Amino acid sequence: MLKLESAAAFVAVAESGSISEAARRMSLSKSVISERLSELERSLGTKLLDRTTRKLSITETGRSFYERAKRIMREVADASAEIGERRGDLTGQLRIAAPTSFGILHLGAALFDFLAKHPRIELTLDLDDRFVSLVADGYDAVLRHGPVVEDGPVIVRKLASSRRFLVASPDYLERFGWPRSIEDLKRHKGIIYSIRGAADWRFKIKRRLVTVRPETGLRVNNGILMRDAALAGLGLALLPAYFIQTELADKRLAVVDVGAEPEGATIYLACPEDRRGSAKLRALTAWLRDVFGDPPYWEA
Structure with missing residues (x-):
């Protein structure tokens, strides 16, 4: 029988390219991720990954399964969030990335208050000054500062102008x-x-x-x-x-x-098109716009 936790581990490995990175994203040990992958392959009766000491690659069957598994995991997350939203409660996982310095100076405090208001949201915040990819790195949204330059079909929501x-x-x-x-x-x-x-x-x-x-x-x-x-x-x-x-x-x-x-530049939140309807992202966008202000408080 297919277990959702095993499918989630496979999706994380496929997107991150390594068991170590998938373990970091899911806050699990590498041994747990490896065990779930092996369990998934046994239940499906096929090999999804080719693993050596130097390299990990997805098999042709694994690539086909990944697309379906990704949709399944997204549907499960959205269904869970929808139930919470009907109760007037934002719930579920949210993974975003932001520039290091802006995250330390301004974003952190805004997010702390947001999470206090919505305690059932499980937020993962990655601070990184490199240009991370929404799709390849598996983020629900990315906060950026600069000209609006995105790869692929994304939704861009302006948070504030920046001088x-x-x-x-x-x-x-x-x-x-x-x-x-x-x-x-x-x-x-x-x-x-x-x-x-x-x-x-x-x-x-x-x-x-x-x-x-x-x-x-x-x-x-x-x-x-x-x-x-x-x-x-x-x-x-x-x-x-x-x-x-x-x-x-x-x-x-x-x-x-x-x-x-x-x-000048724009501070904005970018998310994949399939996250357009996310109530968590809509709430976060509105919250950050209100906290930052227009013009933003740091330019007062």
Whole structure:
């Protein structure tokens, strides 16, 4: 007899590509995942995975079973959630990803209050600055900051607008001078965000975007470290307002005006099309919009 927990383990392994990662996602041990996979293959009488010490791959039968098993697990989760919703209660698992720094500074506190209001939701939050895939990495939703760029059919829900500011420490500006134009930036060191597509600085001039590539003083993939590097006087940094509201208020960082406005961004929640009707995601979207505000509280 097919057990749902065994099918869920197989789906997690198929999506993550490894037993270790599937165990992490499901908060189980690797031995439990392996046991459930073996039990599933015995009940079906066929091999779903080819496992060696170096590699794990899905068989042709396994690929066919995965598509059906994925739909089954989704239907079970949706049916459970629907029953809860009819009782006026949001319930069930919710797995989302978000950028590390934004998650630490702003998202965490908002989610804590959301979970206190909806205690039957089982939330898994993965903080990661890399560009995770909704489908391949198995998320119900992904929170992003930047231009809306998604792979595949997804639903995008805007949470807030986000301004960026070019900033530097007073010490750096005293030593190297204030840049007053876009051209001046080429003679300054930049603290650069190293995630794909974010290394260039873009400014709006008469409805067009101008790209600037300053000399690199530091390249790093984390916004909090970029802010701290700017505080240490290592160069100019182009940062979202949510990183620097305190540092601007106490004048440890200064806004540098080069006669052009930095390109803004959007904070949004993206989810697969088949999660369009999720009451949990609708409730979470409305909650975050209300908490962040428009304009968001960090730009007050």
